[in-house]
Amino acid sequence: MPVITYSEALRQALREAMTNDPRVFIIGEDVVHYDSAYGVTKGFLKEFGPERIKDMPIAEAGYAGLGIGAAMNGLRPVVEMMTTNFAILALDMIINHAAKLHYMFGGQFTCPIVFRMPNGYGQLSATHSQAFDNYYAYMPGLKVVVPGTPYDAKGLMKAAIEDPDPVIFIEHTGIYNIKGEVPEESYTVPIGKSNLLRDGKDVTIVGYGRMIPYCQQAVETLASEGIDAALVDLRTIRPLDMEPVLESFRKTNRAVIATEEWTSVGVGSEIAARLYTEGFDHLDAPIWRVGFDEVPMPYAKNLEAHVVPNADSVIQAVKNVLAGKTQKIRQQ
Amino acid sequence: MEKQDLLADYRTMVLIRSFEEHCQQQYTRARIGGFLHLYVGQEAVAVGAIGALKAQDHLVTHYRDHGHALARGLEPKPLMAELFGRSTGTGKGKGGSMHFADKNKNFWGGYAIVGAHLLLAMGIAYSIKYKREVLGEADQDGVVMCFFGDGATNGGEFYEAVSMAALYKLPIVFLCENNEFAMGTPLSVHTSVTEIHKKASPFMPGERVNGNDVEEMRARALHAVNHARTEGPYFLEAMTYRLRGHSAADPQMYRTRDDINARRSGDPIALLKQKLIDQNLLTEKQAKQIDKEVEKEMDAVVQFAEESPAPDLSEAWTEIYSKPL
Numbered sequence: 086m087p088v089i090t091y092s093e094a095l096r097q098a099l100r101e102a103m104t105n106d107p108r109v110f111i112i113g114e115d116v117v118h119y120d121s122a123y124g125v126t127k128g129f130l131k132e133f134g135p136e137r138i139k140d141m142p143i144a145e146a147g148y149a150g151l152g153i154g155a156a157m158n159g160l161r162p163v164v165e166m167m168t169t170n171f172a173i174l175a176l177d178m179i180i181n182h183a184a185k186l187h188y189m190f191g192g193q194f195t196c197p198i199v200f201r202m203p204n205g206y207g208q209l210s211a212t213h214s215q216a217f218d219n220y221y222a223y224m225p226g227l228k229v230v231v232p233g234t235p236y237d238a239k240g241l242m243k244a245a246i247e248d249p250d251p252v253i254f255i256e257h258t259g260i261y262n263i264k265g266e267v268p269e270e271s272y273t274v275p276i277g278k279s280n281l282l283r284d285g286k287d288v289t290i291v292g293y294g295r296m297i298p299y300c301q302q303a304v305e306t307l308a309s310e311g312i313d314a315a316l317v318d319l320r321t322i323r324p325l326d327m328e329p330v331l332e333s334f335r336k337t338n339r340a341v342i343a344t345e346e347w348t349s350v351g352v353g354s355e356i357a358a359r360l361y362t363e364g365f366d367h368l369d370a371p372i373w374r375v376g377f378d379e380v381p382m383p384y385a386k387n388l389e390a391h392v393v394p395n396a397d398s399v400i401q402a403v404k405n406v407l408a409g410k411t412q413k414i415r416q417q
Numbered sequence: 418m419e420k421q422d423l424l425a426d427y428r429t430m431v432l433i434r435s436f437e438e439h440c441q442q443q444y445t446r447a448r449i450g451g452f453l454h455l456y457v458g459q460e461a462v463a464v465g466a467i468g469a470l471k472a473q474d475h476l477v478t479h480y481r482d483h484g485h486a487l488a489r490g491l492e493p494k495p496l497m498a499e500l501f502g503r504s505t506g507t508g509k510g511k512g513g514s515m516h517f518a519d520k521n522k523n524f525w526g527g528y529a530i531v532g533a534h535l536l537l538a539m540g541i542a543y544s545i546k547y548k549r550e551v552l553g554e555a556d557q558d559g560v561v562m563c564f565f566g567d568g569a570t571n572g573g574e575f576y577e578a579v580s581m582a583a584l585y586k587l588p589i590v591f592l593c594e595n596n597e598f599a600m601g602t603p604l605s606v607h608t609s610v611t612e613i614h615k616k617a618s619p620f621m622p623g624e625r626v627n628g629n630d631v632e633e634m635r636a637r638a639l640h641a642v643n644h645a646r647t648e649g650p651y652f653l654e655a656m657t658y659r660l661r662g663h664s665a666a667d668p669q670m671y672r673t674r675d676d677i678n679a680r681r682s683g684d685p686i687a688l689l690k691q692k693l694i695d696q697n698l699l700t701e702k703q704a705k706q707i708d709k710e711v712e713k714e715m716d717a718v719v720q721f722a723e724e725s726p727a728p729d730l731s732e733a734w735t736e737i738y739s740k741p742l
Contacts, residue, residue: 107551107552108552110547110551136547136550136551137551142577142580142581142584144573144577144580144581146533146536146573146574146577147536147539147574147577147578147580147581148581149536150533150535150536150537150539150540150574150577150578151536151539151540151543151581152540153536153537153540154536154537154538154539154540154541154542154543154544155540155541155543155544155547156540157525157537157540157541157544158540158541158544158545158548159544159548160544160547160548177530177533178533178536181530181533182528182530182533182534182537187736187737187738187739188511188736188737189508189511189512189516190507190508190511190512190516190518190520190526191506191507191508191509191510191511191512191518191736192509192735192736192739193508193518193519193520193526194518194520194525194526195739225737226737226738228738248740249738249739249740250738250739250740277742324742
């Protein structure tokens with residue numbers, strides 16, 4: 086099986102969808118003349134022409150609305166928001182409109198649209214280094230996918246474009262270049278299905294997106310130290326598929342939740358709550374959560390590295406859980 | 418304009434007025450909940466402008482949407498049922514007053530976040546052009562008409578919508594109903610450019626029209642729609658006046674009863690009635706007959722809503738997604 090990058094996997098899915106369905110078109114900031122900020126749609130102008138991929142003004146609400154209106158009228162727009170930081174300028178469009186249209190008009194309209202947006206950081210400081218996964222996962226009417234492997238990136242992108250409802254597709258600049266096995270042929274990964282990546286008996290690590298490669302590293306290191314950790318990749322955070330998580334948790338009775346977000350009131354908070362409410366009888370130790378330290382992202386390299394999670398943070402959390410320590414979330 | 422058209426317009430305006438008065442009554446009786454934004458005083462704008470649209474054209478509007486729905490030919494019964502929160506409503510009782518819609522009539526709905534729907538309207542217009550030019554659907558020649566108030570022209574969405582509509586030369590008519598108030602804030606307090614059409618003038622042609630004169634409204638809307646169909650976006654600013662409060666629960670501290678009474682001379686229904694009488698197209702007797710017929714129709718409309726069942730509780734969990742999870 087070919088080994089390709091996460092970015093190339095996304096490109097394959099987008100190219101396939103564009104080739105198979107002329108209703109699919111891409112709009113976004115710097116997707117054409119700049120040739121795509123992170124290179125995912127590089128070369129698409131030549132391949133598909135200027136009507137199928139279009140540079141948008143820096144007016145996030147504007148082109149989000151353009152996409153939603155077009156989706157309502159039967160097209161299949163893929164809207165690239167450049168980054169999640171800019172996408173919050175379009176929150177009203179996504180939350181008050183895309184997410185609600187089908188319901189509030191009694192099922193008359195649908196909104197088959199994909200919003201692509203990467204999280205990420207890299208000495209970009211406070212406004213360019215954020216994660217808002219929870220904002221979207223909070224909202225009935227949206228689907229939120231967060232692939233952490235090249236295989237899932239391709240399969241979930243295909244599924245997202247084919248989905249009849251609005252899908253928020255959260256990528257990460259830190260993993261565009263990770264590599265993995267990806268079939269050349271067409272396939273989809275179902276939205277709303279978590280995936281057990283590794284079985285284990287000592288602790289269940291739950292993560293998604295950028296944290297998956299870190300968790301995979303952590304699991305290997307832990308194994309070399311004799312700790313047998315299971316790893317569940319959520320892949321979708323709305324709708325949330327807790328069953329693989331609970332199935333593993335019922336065996337390990339311990340959990341670490343690794344999400345790259347501010348810990349309080351995050352997606353990880355929901356996973357922890359579900360483990361308590363649905364898995365209470367199996368709980369043998371305090372659950373630990375791994376995330377950003379709760380500060381605005383600093384610029385200096387050492388400060389930034391100090392406040393973001395990585396494989397070591399996951400390893401440390403696992404050891405704390407196994408030691409039965411309680412976690413205190415620091416906000417100040 | 419043909420005689421029949423003006424009389425038909427008169428009747429539609431009377432229907433809208435009567436529908437709204439019945440809404441007010443039912444709201445007072447607590448049969449209608451939430452916010453109720455009445456269109457009383459602005460009827461000529463909807464009837465004149467929407468009358469310029471063809472069946473293949475599209476309509477997107479704001480939360481004060483009753484008049485637009487009726488002018489587009491939606492049946493009053495499912496509209497009233499929607500207000501009553503009944504399963505026979507246009508949105509099966511899930512949308513309420515601010516979210517009337519009928520996909521079959523290309524009435525894409527009323528939207529309640531001020532200014533936001535201009536962008537959806539722009540997107541629908543974009544899709545029409547895309548279908549024609551990329552998908553090769555030659556019969557795609559529809560125009561989108563998007564209604565909004567003067568209060569919607571200060572936020573960023575307004576400028577994003579007019580700028581992008583001009584950039585892509587979209588088939589869209591932006592129609593501002595300038596009723597001089599953004600909820601309770603007067604025009605001169607909420608905006609620096611009180612001639613609203615001038616705000617769009619760098620982007621597209623436009624004009625200010627008398628929104629209380631259904632004949633002028635129709636004529637200028639026809640011009641605007643033709644322009645949009647053949648050239649690109651057009652802007653209409655319809656001057657009108659809301660004779661009721663912002664919502665049915667508005668104590669109207671921002672104006673006096675005398676202020677309102679002074680504006681009753683501009684009541685579009687009274688103006689049209691007088692015009693029709695002056696032109697011997699209508700008699701007082703015929704006008705009374707129309708009132709009576711509409712009143713009777715409205716009694717049946719309210720009765721339909723009353724007798725319709727409330728949605729089954731299971732309905733709360735349907736249509737969250739178009740394909741159930």
